[in-house]
Amino acid sequence: MRSLVLAAAALLACGSARAADTDPVKVGLIVTLSGPGAVLGQQARDGFNLALAERGGMLGGRKAEVVVVDDQLKPQLAADEAKRLVASDEVEFVVGPIFSNVLGAIFKPVTQAGVILISPNAGSSVYAGKECSPDFFVTSYENNQVHAVLGEYAQQQGYRRAFLMAPNYQAGKDAIAGFKSRFKGEIVEEDFVPLTQVDFQPDLSRIAAAKPDVIFAFMPGGLGVALVKQFRQAGLADQIPFLSAFTVDESTLPAEKDAALGLYGGMTWAPDMDNAANKKFVADFLAAYHYVPGSYAMQAYDAGQAIDAALNKTGGSTADKAKLRAAMRAADFRSPRGPFKFNTNGYPIQDFYLVKAAKRPDGLYETEIVQKVFSSQADSFAQECPLR
Amino acid sequence: MALWLVQALNGIGFGVLLFLIAAGLTLVFGVMDLVNLAHGVQYMLGAYCAVVGAQLTGSFAAALLIAVAGALAGGVILERLVLRPLLGRSHLQQVLGTYGLILLLEEGARAIFGPAPLSLGLPAMLDWSLRLPGGSTYPVYRLFLIGAGLVVALALWLAIDHTRTGMRLRAGAANPVMLSALGVDTGRLFGLVLIAGAVLAGFAGALAAPIVSVEPGMGGAVLILGFVVIVLGGTGSMRGAFLGALLVGLMDTVGRGALSALLGAVLSPAAARQAGPALASMLIYLMMAAVLALRPGGLLPSPARA
Numbered sequence: 001m002r003s004l005v006l007a008a009a010a011l012l013a014c015g016s017a018r019a020a021d022t023d024p025v026k027v028g029l030i031v032t033l034s035g036p037g038a039v040l041g042q043q044a045r046d047g048f049n050l051a052l053a054e055r056g057g058m059l060g061g062r063k064a065e066v067v068v069v070d071d072q073l074k075p076q077l078a079a080d081e082a083k084r085l086v087a088s089d090e091v092e093f094v095v096g097p098i099f100s101n102v103l104g105a106i107f108k109p110v111t112q113a114g115v116i117l118i119s120p121n122a123g124s125s126v127y128a129g130k131e132c133s134p135d136f137f138v139t140s141y142e143n144n145q146v147h148a149v150l151g152e153y154a155q156q157q158g159y160r161r162a163f164l165m166a167p168n169y170q171a172g173k174d175a176i177a178g179f180k181s182r183f184k185g186e187i188v189e190e191d192f193v194p195l196t197q198v199d200f201q202p203d204l205s206r207i208a209a210a211k212p213d214v215i216f217a218f219m220p221g222g223l224g225v226a227l228v229k230q231f232r233q234a235g236l237a238d239q240i241p242f243l244s245a246f247t248v249d250e251s252t253l254p255a256e257k258d259a260a261l262g263l264y265g266g267m268t269w270a271p272d273m274d275n276a277a278n279k280k281f282v283a284d285f286l287a288a289y290h291y292v293p294g295s296y297a298m299q300a301y302d303a304g305q306a307i308d309a310a311l312n313k314t315g316g317s318t319a320d321k322a323k324l325r326a327a328m329r330a331a332d333f334r335s336p337r338g339p340f341k342f343n344t345n346g347y348p349i350q351d352f353y354l355v356k357a358a359k360r361p362d363g364l365y366e367t368e369i370v371q372k373v374f375s376s377q378a379d380s381f382a383q384e385c386p387l388r
Numbered sequence: 389m390a391l392w393l394v395q396a397l398n399g400i401g402f403g404v405l406l407f408l409i410a411a412g413l414t415l416v417f418g419v420m421d422l423v424n425l426a427h428g429v430q431y432m433l434g435a436y437c438a439v440v441g442a443q444l445t446g447s448f449a450a451a452l453l454i455a456v457a458g459a460l461a462g463g464v465i466l467e468r469l470v471l472r473p474l475l476g477r478s479h480l481q482q483v484l485g486t487y488g489l490i491l492l493l494e495e496g497a498r499a500i501f502g503p504a505p506l507s508l509g510l511p512a513m514l515d516w517s518l519r520l521p522g523g524s525t526y527p528v529y530r531l532f533l534i535g536a537g538l539v540v541a542l543a544l545w546l547a548i549d550h551t552r553t554g555m556r557l558r559a560g561a562a563n564p565v566m567l568s569a570l571g572v573d574t575g576r577l578f579g580l581v582l583i584a585g586a587v588l589a590g591f592a593g594a595l596a597a598p599i600v601s602v603e604p605g606m607g608g609a610v611l612i613l614g615f616v617v618i619v620l621g622g623t624g625s626m627r628g629a630f631l632g633a634l635l636v637g638l639m640d641t642v643g644r645g646a647l648s649a650l651l652g653a654v655l656s657p658a659a660a661r662q663a664g665p666a667l668a669s670m671l672i673y674l675m676m677a678a679v680l681a682l683r684p685g686g687l688l689p690s691p692a693r694a
Binding site for chain 1: 405604
């Protein structure tokens with residue numbers, strides 16, 4: 001009996017420790033830092049750390065303590081780590097992850113523990129609709145939106161025949177579906193390649209023979225690097241407009257270099273955006289980490305800014321859950337992408353742009369804004385979310 | 389029709405690249421019965437050395453030389469520290485040991501060069517494309533790749549079939565104990581083979597670097613294809629590796645095109661779209677299974693092992 005009382009006392013002590021405003025605010029950062037996806041996790045970690053560094057290591061006036069976890073792109077490992085973060089590290093916020101399958105693993109362990117979860121990249125449609133949570137926020141986008149941007153642009157340009165390429169797995173199928181949700185022309189071919197594809201030459205020969213008006217490709221990571229280089233070497237880059245998602249961005253441009261110049265992508269932001277918050281973000285990031293930030297870094301930076309803004313509103317306290325959620329929802333910070341709001345489901349309402357790969361005066365590569373495609377766009381699942 | 393010819397050329401091009409990768413693998417597996425999963429990371433090592441070489445010298449030719457030198461140095465170190473002690477052990481131990489090398493070297497590359505993919509540019513001389521009749525184009529670098537692969541194939545054939553060392557290699561593959569009893573230093577001979585395997589892998593990596601993404605995991609995909617090639621051709625058989633590589637290359641291009649045409653003819657478009665990609669990625673493995681069932685020793689087994 002006595003030990004039970006002691007245990008209860010210890011539990012109470014824990015509970016009150018979590019709420020104390022003078023202690024450091026603890027944030028768990030779950031991103032992929034090993035394996036092929038590590039470059040994205042590195043960007044996110046650096047972006048988040050920059051938000052902290054710009055505030056002297058403080059979030060909402062409290063000293064911040066960040067626990068960085070490498071999920072190794074293993075959902076089970078990520079779930080265990082997420083449970084550990086909320087249970088024994090007693091973090092007040094979790095920021096992560098990069099990949100949607102990892103989000104599926106950590107969503108419940110974090111939100112059911114009543115801890116705020118902020119995804120700096122993964123934006124599955126699953127949690128935008130019926131399964132939304134008041135404790136879940138996304139600083140990127142709902143996954144389908146980026147592909148829809150390119151479909152919409154192709155439609156606006158009046159392209160009639162499109163050749164679509166994606167790896168043969170769920171995200172690839174979603175990408176093709178996202179593009180087709182806006183593009184109404186003829187689909188010459190839906191080319192699903194194995195995730196381990198090395199040589200794109202046969203696909204490029206079919207493109208050369210089919211002579212489509214436009215190409216849409218979703219080839220993340222190394223696949224994109226290989227495709228872009230081979231596309232340029234085959235002499236097609238000057239002939240057919242190349243629209244892509246996650247294929248030509250700051251994570252792959254250092255390898256694609258000149259081969260990618262003039263190829264298009266879709267995003268909510270680009271490093272050349274002309275506003276004060278963005279200029280500061282990009283300059284500080286380059287000075288601190290010596291590479292051009294991509295959307296992954298910008299979104300994690302905004303996750304840090306979102307926590308800071310929320311804690312500023314609550315006076316640093318996370319004790320009152322309703323107050324904290326409302327403060328998070330307010331999104332009272334300046335995003336480098338310009339206008340930014342959280343919708344009722346915790347996903348952003350924001351603008352989407354067509355971007356283009358370009359070489360900077362300093363010799364580094366970046367994407368640059370070409371034109372706006374969607375204004376203040378919310379995702380199409382938000383109505384299904386019961387939160388108001 | 390023109391497309392089919394271009395696809396056949398593509399198949400040969402990819403096949404030659406696969407041959408460059410499989411040649412070292414089959415040499416090591418055939419002569420010494422060593423399952424070397426680290427062949428893929430030796431390929432990666434060559435690619436990284438080429439990138440570094442190009443950054444240092446600005447010349448593609450020098451980058452290739454530096455890659456070969458780097459692969460040689462890496463081969464010597466791995467041979468001494470890891471591969472030689474694994475000779476004569478069970479295949480399971482070899483698989484575990486060389487798998488450990490994959491983890492170690494991939495994470496090592498990530499620690500040194502970072503997780504972001506790197507790339508190797510092409511010299512202007514090779515960076516243009518040929519106009520083919522029928523309006524399609526063909527990158528000149530692919531022709532260079534095919535040429536380089538044929539030169540390597542010829543050199544290997546001469547070295548294995550027409551030199552004294554080659555004769556000893558063939559003898560060593562058939563009966564190492566007898567060869568040793570005849571006074572040949574088999575330890576040195578086998579060391580040479582391991583290093584040659586590493587150099588071949590590194591050279592393949594350097595040649596592939598301008599068309600693929602140079603990143604820590606790059607060896608994985610080609611290692612699997614390399615094993616398919618040597619199983620198809622017959623382990624230890626250089627001619628088999630050449631044939632197997634061309635078959636895999638052609639199956640991946642012409643076969644895939646034929647398959648989608650065939651599926652389109654017999655199935656509804658929606659069903660063909662569903663089944664096509666799945667079947668296409670299985671094609672080469674189905675071919676391997678068929679060869680294993682009909683000719684378990686491979687298409688052109690090495691006479692020494694028959």
